[in-house]
Amino acid sequence: MKINYKKNTSILNIKSLTKALVCGTMMMGMLSCEDDLKLEPENNITQNTFYTTELQIQQALSGVYSAMINSSSRGGYDVNFYLLASEVRSNNFNAISQNGNRDYYAINRFQDTSSTDEMEILWEDAYQQISYANMLLSRIDAVPFTDPATKEQYRSEARFLRAYAYFELMRSFGKVPLIDHPVSPEEAATIPRTDLVTLYNFITSEIESSIAGLKNTYDNANKGRITKSAAHAMLGRIYLTGSGYPLNNGAYVAKAKDHLFAVIQAEGQFVTFAANYADLFKSANDNKYHLFEIQHISGGLSQGSYLPSYVSPNFGVADPYYNAQGSLFSSAELGVSQSLIDTYEPGDLRLPLTIKTSFIAQNGQPDQAKFFVKFREKGVVLTNRYDWPINFPIIRYADVILMYAEVLNSQGNTSAAVPYLNRIRQRAGLAPISTSISANDFTTALRKERRVEFAGEGVYWHDLVRWNTGVSVINQSAASLNYNFTITTNDYLYQVPLSQIQVAGYDQNP
Numbered sequence: 001m002k003i004n005y006k007k008n009t010s011i012l013n014i015k016s017l018t019k020a021l022v023c024g025t026m027m028m029g030m031l032s033c034e035d036d037l038k039l040e041p042e043n044n045i046t047q048n049t050f051y052t053t054e055l056q057i058q059q060a061l062s063g064v065y066s067a068m069i070n071s072s073s074r075g076g077y078d079v080n081f082y083l084l085a086s087e088v089r090s091n092n093f094n095a096i097s098q099n100g101n102r103d104y105y106a107i108n109r110f111q112d113t114s115s116t117d118e119m120e121i122l123w124e125d126a127y128q129q130i131s132y133a134n135m136l137l138s139r140i141d142a143v144p145f146t147d148p149a150t151k152e153q154y155r156s157e158a159r160f161l162r163a164y165a166y167f168e169l170m171r172s173f174g175k176v177p178l179i180d181h182p183v184s185p186e187e188a189a190t191i192p193r194t195d196l197v198t199l200y201n202f203i204t205s206e207i208e209s210s211i212a213g214l215k216n217t218y219d220n221a222n223k224g225r226i227t228k229s230a231a232h233a234m235l236g237r238i239y240l241t242g243s244g245y246p247l248n249n250g251a252y253v254a255k256a257k258d259h260l261f262a263v264i265q266a267e268g269q270f271v272t273f274a275a276n277y278a279d280l281f282k283s284a285n286d287n288k289y290h291l292f293e294i295q296h297i298s299g300g301l302s303q304g305s306y307l308p309s310y311v312s313p314n315f316g317v318a319d320p321y322y323n324a325q326g327s328l329f330s331s332a333e334l335g336v337s338q339s340l341i342d343t344y345e346p347g348d349l350r351l352p353l354t355i356k357t358s359f360i361a362q363n364g365q366p367d368q369a370k371f372f373v374k375f376r377e378k379g380v381v382l383t384n385r386y387d388w389p390i391n392f393p394i395i396r397y398a399d400v401i402l403m404y405a406e407v408l409n410s411q412g413n414t415s416a417a418v419p420y421l422n423r424i425r426q427r428a429g430l431a432p433i434s435t436s437i438s439a440n441d442f443t444t445a446l447r448k449e450r451r452v453e454f455a456g457e458g459v460y461w462h463d464l465v466r467w468n469t470g471v472s473v474i475n476q477s478a479a480s481l482n483y484n485f486t487i488t489t490n491d492y493l494y495q496v497p498l499s500q501i502q503v504a505g506y507d508q509n510p
Contacts, residue, residue, distance in 0.1 A: 054144070057139070057151075060132070061136060067132055067165075068129065070304075075305075075307065076306070077394075078294050078392035079307050081126075081458065082394075082457060082458025085458075087460070087461065088107050088334070090474075092336065092460055093337060094336075095107075095108035095109055103117055109483065110474075110491055113498075114498040114508065119494050122173075127179075133158045133165075136154075136158045137158050140158075156214050160207055161226070163202070166202065170196065170199050172494050175196060176193055177193055177504075178202060180202070189504040196247055200242050204242075207234060207235050215227060224287050224293060229262075229263050233260070235256075239252040240407070243466075244465075253407055257404065263400045267397075271397055273397055277350050281390065290395070294391060296388065296391050297389060299387070304387030305392060306385075309386065309388070311334075311376075313361075336370040336371055340452075349428050349429040350428050350455075355370055358370075359371075374457075375388065375390050375392070376388070377389075396457075404420055406446055409443060412439070414437065414439045415435050417442060421442070421449060465492045470487070471487055474487050490510045495509055
């Protein structure tokens with residue numbers, strides 16, 4: 001059973017109020033109540049009458065989670081941070097046509113600017129989540145709770161989610177304003193962008209401090225909440241990211257190792273390794289195998305996933321594998337790259353579960369377009385293409401295993417790293433690599449493995465950045481496709497949205 005983070009959308013629309021940072025005084029746009037819950041007339045609800053009971057804090061926390069779900073008209077974090085801003089940025093996708101001046105074309109071809117709509121969406125959605133968390137954290141101390149442990153759990157979840165939102169902002173824009181308490185829009189516009197070291201220190205300390213208050217597991221009614229293992233896994237990712245480009249903080253490697261190993265130690269008790277790759281991407285298995293997921297529920301609740309329809313054939317598909325729900329994809333717009341397909345080894349069980357290389361068009365003829373099917377479930381009947389039920393994995397246990405192997409190898413313990421990599425390969429139906437492999441060859445094998453294991457999940461682009469191989473990989477790919485562009489490390493970050501520059505006068509990324 002999933003938590004239903006249903007939002008009351010009839011209350012104030014935050015984004016209509018200002019183009020400045022989404023901050024504290026606009027908090028009342030998120031009251032996360034069931035439709036039939038009437039605390040008092042909506043026009044009388046203020047921040048002074050809300051946040052006064054344990055139930056209201058629980059509802060407010062649901063609002064912090066819900067900020068990741070369909071936050072914008074184009075989808076939630078899974079579509080915006082992980083598909084459009086990450087996966088499409090890499091050479092896993094090829095933008096073929098500039099049909100309708102789509103943002104995904106500009107992002108894939110490195111033609112995006114500060115005026116590209118997607119930049120505004122990333123910025124506003126993340127700061128909306130931060131705003132929700134800031135308001136909750138500023139009010140929770142004064143609210144009486146029946147059980148102090150429950151209060152600490154809610155506080156810890158909010159701190160984790162706020163830190164996580166900052167991590168995504170930092171990976172997208174580099175320096176961003178650090179706001180850890182409610183402020184007015186006018187105050188927000190005076191807060192400068194914060195340097196990366198300070199941001200890393202804040203993010204890691206917040207999640208480190210949240211671990212004690214989080215639970216190891218939850219009952220079925222609360223599946224999907226942040227667990228201790230999720231916090232350890234996210235810290236492993238954050239520290240490993242900080243150990244690479246551009247911060248290159250070598251001291252973070254040991255910290256990443258400790259947190260990743262904490263997750264591995266929990267396997268069998270609080271963490272489950274899926275024996276079959278196919279089981280990872282079924283809505284029936286939501287909150288079973290992944291460590292941190294964006295929760296989706298179908299049924300017209302405005303909590304379904306947009307993502308499968310972004311990466312599938314357009315309207316008119318006659319292929320019996322799919323229903324008639326369409327998407328932005330067509331064979332002349334955006335497709336999975338041959339480069340990604342060629343990365344799979346012969347016999348890799350993950351390929352047909354991740355990518356479909358043809359479909360039957362409406363005219364009954366085969367179309368050889370290639371597209372992701374990882375999150376598109378056969379036989380699912382939808383009322384619209386924005387209502388897919390499957391959760392999106394923000395961080396999977398396989399990622400923890402492969403990151404841990406990467407750390408071991410970087411510390412000169414390649415032989416100990418090999419079994420972790422082979423575990424993932426075995427599940428994929430591939431032969432094991434030798435324990436006598438060199439460290440350099442292991443690095444090559446692991447990076448290849450990460451690309452195919454997490455294809456379509458928004459992991460690969462961030463790997464390219466932290467390894468600082470993105471420039472060479474993207475430029476080589478662009479040249480092979482006769483694309484007329486080259487990139488530099490400046491292109492690892494997106495431009496700060498023009499609206500934020502105009503309102504707050506921030507310096508722009510180079």
